[in-house]
Each structure stands twice: as C-alpha cells, then as structure tokens.
Amino acid sequence: MPILGQNQYGKSENRVVKITRDGATHHIKDLNVSVALSGDMEEVHYSGSNANVLPTDTTKNTVYAFAKEHGIESSEQFGIHLARHFVTSQEPIRTARIRVEEYSWERIETPGEDAHSFVRQGQETRLTQITYDGSSWEVVSGLKDLTVMNSTNSEFWGYVKDKYTTLPEAYDRILATEVSSRWRFNWTDDAQEAPDWEESYRQVKKHMLGAFADTYSLSLQQTLYAMGSRIIENRTEIDEVRFSLPNKHHFLVDLEPFGLKNDNEVYFAADRPYGLIEATVLRDGVEPRIPVDLTNL
Numbered sequence: 001m002p003i004l005g006q007n008q009y010g011k012s013e014n015r016v017v018k019i020t021r022d023g024a025t026h027h028i029k030d031l032n033v034s035v036a037l038s039g040d041m042e043e044v045h046y047s048g049s050n051a052n053v054l055p056t057d058t059t060k061n062t063v064y065a066f067a068k069e070h071g072i073e074s075s076e077q078f079g080i081h082l083a084r085h086f087v088t089s090q091e092p093i094r095t096a097r098i099r100v101e102e103y104s105w106e107r108i109e110t111p112g113e114d115a116h117s118f119v120r121q122g123q124e125t126r127l128t129q130i131t132y133d134g135s136s137w138e139v140v141s142g143l144k145d146l147t148v149m150n151s152t153n154s155e156f157w158g159y160v161k162d163k164y165t166t167l168p169e170a171y172d173r174i175l176a177t178e179v180s181s182r183w184r185f186n187w188t189d190d191a192q193e194a195p196d197w198e199e200s201y202r203q204v205k206k207h208m209l210g211a212f213a214d215t216y217s218l219s220l221q222q223t224l225y226a227m228g229s230r231i232i233e234n235r236t237e238i239d240e241v242r243f244s245l246p247n248k249h250h251f252l253v254d255l256e257p258f259g260l261k262n263d264n265e266v267y268f269a270a271d272r273p274y275g276l277i278e279a280t281v282l283r284d285g286v287e288p289r290i291p292v293d294l295t296n297l
C-alpha cells in the first residue's frame with residue numbers, strides 16, 4: 001500500500017481587518033492569514049474518516065474570533081496566539097504553521113480632531129511565519145516588494161570575461177533592487193522573553209535601508225552582505241537573514257544617433273531578464289534554517 005507523506009491543511013488567505021477605536025483616533029491592522037495544520041491525519045487520507053479533522057472553515061472562524069478576543073498587537077503576536085490555540089486545544093493537531101502578510105496604512109492628516117482616514121502604503125508587504133509544535137517556536141519574519149535605488153556609488157568591473165562576455169565595465173551605475181527578505185528570530189520558547197515585534201520590524205527595516213544607502217557598492221552581492229551584517233550586528237534577537245535581490249538593471253541609452261551626449265542621465269529600465277542575487281547572512285555558529293527558495297516561504 002502506498003504510504004502517505006508530508007501533509008497539512010487549513011484555510012489560506014483569510015483577509016482580516018481590525019479597527020481599534022481609541023476615541024476619534026482609529027488604528028488599522030490589515031492582514032492576510034494562512035493556517036496550515038498537521039498531525040494525526042493519516043485516517044482522513046486513507047479511509048476518509050474525519051474524526052481528527054477540525055474543519056478548515058473553523059480555522060477561518062478562529063482567525064476572526066481571535067481578532068476580536070485578543071486583538072492584533074502585531075502579526076507575530078497574532079500568529080503565536082493562533083498557533084498555540086490549534087496545537088493545545090486539539091489533540092490530533094501536532095504542529096501549526098501560521099503565515100501572515102500585513103499591509104500597512106498611513107494616516108491621512110486632516111485639520112480636525114478626527115483620525116479615521118487612511119491611505120494604503122505603496123511600500124513593502126510585511127510577512128511573518130510562525131511554526132509551533134507544542135514545545136518550541138520558530139518565528140521567521142520578513143518583507144517583500146521593497147524597491148530601492150542608489151543613483152550613484154555603484155560600480156561593477158573586474159569580473160570574469162570569456163568569449164561570450166559583452167558587458168562593459170561600469171564605474172558609476174545605478175543600483176536598484178526589489179528587496180525580498182526573511183529573518184529568523186532566536187526566540188524559541190515561552191520561557192524566554194519575546195521580542196517587541198513591532199519595534200524589531202522597524203529597526204530591521206531601518207538597518208537594511210541604511211546599509212543599502214551607505215554601502216559604496218562594487219557588486220549587489222557586496223551590498224546584500226552589508227545589509228545582512230548590519231541587521232545581525234545590531235539586532236540580537238535575530239540570528240539569520242536571507243535576501244533575494246533582483247538586480248533591476250538600468251542601461252544607458254545610446255543617444256549618439258540623435259547627436260546627443262548621454263552623460264549618465266538617460267537610462268532604459270529593463271524589467272527582464274534580471275540578475276538574481278540571493279544569500280543568507282548568519283550569526284557565527286548558527287545553523288541556517290530559512291529555506292533557500294523564498295517563494296516557498
């Protein structure tokens with residue numbers, strides 16, 4: 001008889017918006033929450049017995065009920081509450097994995113006292129993934145779609161050249177990328193004090209952007225390592241950072257045919273193909289756990 005391999009189930013992409021009303025000042029948390037549960041689920045696959053199956057519909061309801069009962073302090077805190085609930089309340093459920101995408105809203109400043117108008121931020125999407133097996137936690141947070149550019153302080157030269165190489169060496173180029181990153185917290189058990197998740201996110205983003213801006217870059221690889229190192233060196237709660245950085249190439253346009261000199265001013269922004277630079281930066285002595293392919297996380 002064929003054997004059942006890894007399996008998980010749950011409701012994906014529960015869109016939950018929580019408004020907290022502090023008088024006339026309102027606060028928004030806007031999340032996309034995906035629940036994946038696993039445990040003693042052989043029977044439902046082998047015979048169709050649903051005796052161990054908490055319906056995916058119930059997992060959806062739990063997300064909404066928890067938004068009311070526990071509030072949404074941070075994506076991480078919310079995910080931790082949910083994961084703990086599923087594992088501790090249902091015997092057959094051994095592991096819960098909660099993924100959260102968070103969309104941020106910026107307040108529209110108005111002259112009056114009211115503070116209930118918002119504009120969706122066009123910047124990054126914040127991410128977290130919580131995994132709980134009843135004894136230890138793994139929290140991997142991150143972001144995607146954070147587009148950044150340096151209009152100078154980037155070079156690329158001295159690379160290998162073979163008979164197919166045509167790329168001219170660049171001594172002053174644009175460096176642009178759309179950052180996708182994940183970072184793993186070293187908080188793993190309830191006995192340790194949990195990090196301040198909101199402050200941690202703000203600081204990680206600040207260090208990431210600071211290192212991108214400050215690094216005089218000889219390659220995107222070097223910039224990536226600088227960004228990761230800045231986080232590891234400044235944030236003791238984080239042991240591992242992974243980046244996937246598409247090199248958003250900007251090619252100088254040849255304006256000679258029009259009798260014009262292009263003095264590093266006019267570029268063609270290519271969307272594909274793109275160089276894809278990916279790496280993990282780790283605290284010394286730590287084993288990597290973030291998957292190599294971030295699209296799987």
Ligand SMILES: O=c1[nH]c(=O)c2[nH]c(=O)[nH]c2[nH]1
Nearest residue numbers: 156167218219220221247275
């Ligand atoms: O920063 C870069 N790294 C590369 O590996 C590379 N390869 C390439 O063609 N351009 C670049 N730029």
